[in-house]
Amino acid sequence: MTSPLLSRPGAVAGGGPDAGVALHYGHPAQEQRALERGLGLVDLSQLGVVTVSGPDRLSWLNTLSTQLLLDLAPGRSGELLLLDPHGRIEHAAAVADDGERAWLVTEGDHAAPLVAFLERMRFMLRVEVTDVTEHTAVLGTCGDGWQAVAAGPGHVLTWHDPWPTTAPGGTSYGPPDDEHPGRHLRRSLGLVDRARLGDVVDASGLRLAGTWAWEALRVEAWRPRLGREVDERAIPHELDWLRTGVHLDKGCYRGQETVARVFNLGRPPRRLVMLHLDGSDHLTPEPGARVLHGDRDVGLVTSVVRHAELGPLALALVKRSLPADAELVVDGIAAAQEVIVPVTGEAAGRPAGRPGQELRRRPRA
Structure with a gap:
């Protein structure tokens, strides 16, 4: 999809996994500084959004993923990984629940494969998987900028990035949380009605920033991304993704043997x-x-x-x-x-x- 915000003054189109949205709006350094101060927002409508509804949704996702989701209360944010049988990362998604459905945000080109995988694993459980990317767009903010998006028209849900705070059941190979370069980042994703994307931006009063600024802050924070850091060999340990994406105390899931073995040895390849x-x-x-x-x-x-x-x-x-x-x-x-x-x-x-x-x-x- 091509974002309507690409028609805004100064917009320069991005490429790769960020095709369809703006790389910047003419002033990438200023956009980055506004974003850091909580005064900017980024069009991330290239991302895919999938919902899982039904009474078995959280217990089902819990059995499939690396994350413990049984106690995911409405309004709480987390992230999950789906691994292949050898422990290699196939999917990664931000996850939040609104009490009726779980919302998964992933790379745009992973939404359809994610839905296909989940459909194959549904069996007789009471769940329904839907790709809602066509109707739901994503906006990125830092600091307290998310509040302006949440107050706008068509807001659906806000996901707060847990990175780099080590989640319960997680662990880290890198520095402790209070010494990590990403500790002040506080990124959030606001899910909004795609048809009202421009209205949300205008109502927020925040400065539009491009993915140039968003990615600069991500790299500074050492934050792994599915569309960039993950190849056909990647396992969570290599990316320090045990911090927020893996719960080491939970029950069985596909790829768990590799997670445990490399964790025991402490030597990712x-x-x-x-x-x-x-x-x-x-x-x-x-x-x-x-x-x-x-x-x-x-x-x-x-x-x-x-x-x-x-x-x-x-x-x-x-x-x-x-x-x-x-x-x-x-x-x-x-x-x-x-x-x-x-x-x-x-x-x-x-x-x-x-x-x-x-x-x-x-x-x-």
Whole structure:
């Protein structure tokens, strides 16, 4: 879908998973600052929205996903992952319940496959799965900006991003919550009637910002995204997604054996890093570019942004054994890594908090 907000003054269309909405409206640095201060909002109507209704909805989603959802009260926010039998990420979704239906927000091109997967797994349960993307749009805000969207016409529901606060039953490979670079971000998604998207924006009084600004803040916060960081091999541990997307104390779900095994060993095969890119030539690589250490291929870039204060940044998945001080090059551009998932040592081998002790092998008496 192409957003009607692309007709607003200064709008420049985005691409990739953000095609159909604005990359920016002519002033990306100013848009980012407005967004950070809670004075901006981002058109994210390229995202997909799926609802699950029926009395069995939460218990059913609980059995399928990595998240404990049995006590998801109306108004509470969380996120879930759906894994393949080998523990690789197939779907990721923001989840909130309004008392009658669960709302799932995912990448636009994942909405239909997500519905198809859920339909296959429905069996005789009392649930109904519906792709409501055609009628429901998403707006992104930071700080207290969500209140202006929630007060507007056609507001349906607000989801508050739990990242990077470690959820009950979760754990982290990276720094503790109070030292995490994303601790001040406070992102929210407002679901609104798509037919009234422009009315909501106008009534909010907030400044329109593009996905350039939204993505810059996401990368700064080390926040993984399904449409960028997840490839056919990705498992949650590599992305520090055990923080908010996985409950280690819950019952069985598809892919749980891999989650438990890698958690026990503490050694995901790859690790997410943030790269500070040399911006002297005003060039940046594209997502998918290879990361080189000397003449050795050690990973790939997943996201690239230009941050208003930090300059060009990227997220990349690299080999777990790559030294933290390794000199890296991406498309001829020098890159210095900032560690997200540690390389070795206690932090890498034993994630913080360590819930799910019953998943660990107990010594024989």
